Amino acid sequence: MSIGRPRDAARDRAILAATLELLAEGGYPALRVDDVARRAGVAKTTIYRRWPSKGEMVLDAIAEQLGDRSTEETGDPLEDLRRLLQVTYERLAETVAGRALPALSAEIMADRALAEEYRRRFVHPLRERARALIHRAVDRGELRGDVDPDLLMDALIGPALYRPIVLGVPAPAASASAIFDLVISGVGHT
Template identity: 45%
Template sequence: MTEQAARRGRPRDAARDRALLDATLAVLSESGYGGLTTAAVAARAGVSTATLYRRWPSKEALVVAAAAAYAQELTAPADTGTLEGDLRALLRDKAASMTGKEGGVLRSLIAEAAHNTPLAEVLTNTFVAPVRRRMEEIAQRAVDRGEISPVEHADLLGDLVIGPMMSKFFLTPLLPDEVDTASATETADHLLPFLLRAVGGKGPA
């Protein structure tokens, strides 16, 4: 077997893939999509641009892969045993994902997605759809426990989480001390009574 054939048959280095995806998210957070270059990502990851392009053929493909990987690492759904507890966990989770470094990444991706269809599809599938599914599951568990009556159009409940969070953290000018973890948690808790009422639940205990 020739050396070239051996290289083609060698499995990809998962650690190197991870380093490149992490570097992509770091550069996105610092420079936005427009300021991201494959050279900057490769340098941050400590590899050559040739190594990067063997994995992803373009900047767009790299960013799409990084966005998908990032979304998979967000906090896993929690079953707290109560409607109030489930909604609080979801709201705090989403508030945390829209602030700090995570918020910077999402802001960059959303801005680019307005005129980038593949990236918009990734955002819908990996950020929006999971929230909608999670809200449907939360509502169904609450129905099964007898906490609320069946909710009509439960598939729309996720937008009651996404919309206020986007308005607060992405569309409203905020001071630096208004986007830390504590303030994100406070915002989530302020939204909780409204979301509870929307699904027919009682106010927070």
């Protein structure tokens, strides 16, 4: 039996929106729970009842904004992989959460438990889906049999992280298709 008032979904949304706004303004190191509470119009205790740490609150805010990253399968594993890459680049380039995620990744990695949660929620599902598509493409003879699915995924997604973290410039969503063509041409049978 639950005691007390039910959680107010509008408060949750306000807190997550404030988290993203402040993340965009100052980055993860500058993000303070006090500021989120003030911006969301809630008490700090309201936040701590929902999230035990700043990092977990940020992960929920990112997940909320990135939304479902799945794509409908077409039956063509390479086309499905291209579409998965396109959705990933779009979310990274076109959302506050996506633009903050590469830099935030470095901050999160300092906290072992939070890093594992980050990988569980954002990295592993993408890699598992891509790995399955790559295996199907190999089975159909569309990719060489010696292709390392993990290395191929690293090569495909790497520019989306390298450009903002190392070069300080965004990886435009439009570049996903060109990167896909470039990388796949090196491991295909053409």
